[in-house]
Amino acid sequence: MSGHELPIMATAFTRRQVTDLRHSVGDHARRSGLSGARHENFVLAVHEAVTNVVDHAGGRGLLRLWRSDAQLHCEISDSGPGIPDGTLDSPMPPLDHFGGRGLWLVRLLSDATAIDTGPAGTRVRITFHLMPVPKPA
Template identity: 45%
Template sequence: MGSGAGDGGATPGASPAGAGVALLAATITAEAVTRLRHAVAAAARGAGLTGVALEDFVLAVHELVTNVVRHGGGRGALRLRRDGDVLSCEISDNGPGLGDVRVALPAPTEVGHRGLWLAQQLTDGLEIHGDDRGTTARVTARISAGAAGG
């Protein structure tokens, strides 16, 4: 959602969900969290994401994956794709949905609830769509023009 957090709109320059080349597809479970973090890091690195951008993207995806485990029914799906110079990761669950999503930094006294805010801050874009059938969150990162890979 980038600057339009909460409006469900696309981030300018982001590729449509499902476009590009599939790099990774996996099922999210509590037991798979660590393995998925490593797999996302390896696939994103292989696609050309490097340095701090790689670390930030992997942390953002990790936050969304742990949200599925904690709040989204414990099970979901992860899809990592590359479309040109845009890397995107879509995380979905079949949980109760988020209702009206407002991505904001919680008060310093509030414990937790920083995952969506972190995902938004650490990536080039965050989109969230939810209803009573579940939630789908999508983060994007731009790969630098001189990057190697796919």
């Protein structure tokens, strides 16, 4: 991390921690300045990435949350087998198809998303722009 980055949290997780992690990320996002639909979208995007780790990448991962300038970032990483070829480039799955919308939803909700994947694991970075916090009068 550079000098402009403010670490907020870093934690390993498994399926057991998913709900608590969602609440913790939500609390930190709110304290960082996200509210309303932007807050809900951030929490949902992070939750989708975390759920993908526990469902498809060996059940354990690492979540890091930090601020830099006017952005809130969350990185979710795992050491699973990687995302299958063609999955990241595919459009939203048909409505009658069960599943397969997690990363599509992450990209839709986020201001920026970076996904690095390979046989040694996957790293998903979610970025939301923060609005300036009004100063008290």
